[in-house]
Amino acid sequence: MLFAPLRERNYRLWAAADLVSTGGTWMQVLGLNWLILSTTGSAATMGIVVMLQSLPVLVLGGWGGALADRLPARPVLIASQALRAALALALLAHPRPQLIFAVALASGVIAAFEGPVLGRFGAALVPREALGSALALGSVLSSAGRIGGMALGGVLVGLTGPGVLFGINGLSYLVVIGALAAVRTADLRAMPLAAPGDGGVRAGVRYVLSQPVVLIVLALSFVLGALGRNYQVTMAAMVAGPLHGSPGSYGLLSTVFAVGAVAGGLLLAGTGRSTLRMLLASGFMISVLQFCSALAPNVLGFAALILPIAAGAVVFDTVVSTRVQLDTREDMRGRVLATLGIVSSLSGIVGAPAIGWLADTLGARGALLLAGAATTAAALGGAYALARAKGRTLRLPVPRRTAEQAA
CATH class of the missing domain: 1.20.1250.20 (MFS general substrate transporter like domains)
Incomplete structure (x- = not known):
């Protein structure tokens, strides 16, 4: 059961891309924390960033779920990954507190619509009976990506500053877009969409x-x-x-x-x-x-x-x-x-x-x-x-x- 999901080509593609993206995400988190503390010296500012990322999910999550049940997942995910790449590159160009707040809020809005779509897409990658193992392996990859991203980011931020971490994260989303483009749609499990009413x-x-x-x-x-x-x-x-x-x-x-x-x-x-x-x-x-x-x-x-x-x-x-x-x-x-x-x-x-x-x-x-x-x-x-x-x-x-x- 452990490696059952890895028999699916689409899951292997997605798992590898997700590992890279998770590592990039945590590198950006580390870079943002360092940037905020070094420029403002305020831990409260970090709390505001976390709040701005969470609030859109509370307000817009219901609409995100409704759209996820009506729209095909892959095009939505490609669009969301492109937007996230643009936000990461914006931080690379102008890492100011006001922009950090704006990026945090925009990331929260994207997450409100992207999260349910990711769930539906992940379920389509494997047979129904392998879903539990696929989600568990996803947790392992998420933890591994976090460990690797934080470790590498901790080294790079001292050598190059946080800008490089933002750039690496932006590139990691391009890896996900490439994996989504390479997915064989014929091998995806059919997921019924909600009726119009x-x-x-x-x-x-x-x-x-x-x-x-x-x-x-x-x-x-x-x-x-x-x-x-x-x-x-x-x-x-x-x-x-x-x-x-x-x-x-x-x-x-x-x-x-x-x-x-x-x-x-x-x-x-x-x-x-x-x-x-x-x-x-x-x-x-x-x-x-x-x-x-x-x-x-x-x-x-x-x-x-x-x-x-x-x-x-x-x-x-x-x-x-x-x-x-x-x-x-x-x-x-x-x-x-x-x-x-x-x-x-x-x-x-x-x-x-x-x-x-x-x-x-x-x-x-x-x-x-x-x-x-x-x-x-x-x-x-x-x-x-x-x-x-x-x-x-x-x-x-x-x-x-x-x-x-x-x-």
């Missing part, structure tokens, strides 16, 4: 609201995303606070987290078991481990827990994405994926400030304890709700006593 935002909202299993999965994704995904905040708070670590300690934890993310993606791709049970098990596991991480005595103990947390988080997020696609109509997929994107953006916008406030109020350990308890309760509640929605009864495994034990 059934392609609106309201139709998508009505459909999502009529799917209890999808609603429960989305609710779990929001709670665990808001209270259990902001590891950059909690890792920094723990290192600077009770663990008494150094900047090198934070770098170690970030590396361990990246390794765990890759391991989780490989594990899921190998098993191909993107089931609701896997979703609940991974959600419960990372919630309990998050609670336990608050009690870590030192940086190495914290790192030992971060590794399985990162692996479980990738498994959970990938299964969420797989289930909301497999458990919904294909002509509604764009709108369902748009809803997932909105939920993910909301969890980040709500969760990061909430975790930061908890860390300031209760301390880093207190924030992890409270958030871990809340997400553990949410995972158990989600299991009960899914059992009810599926018409099943939750049964805990009870070991049977043997005759010897009974005697």
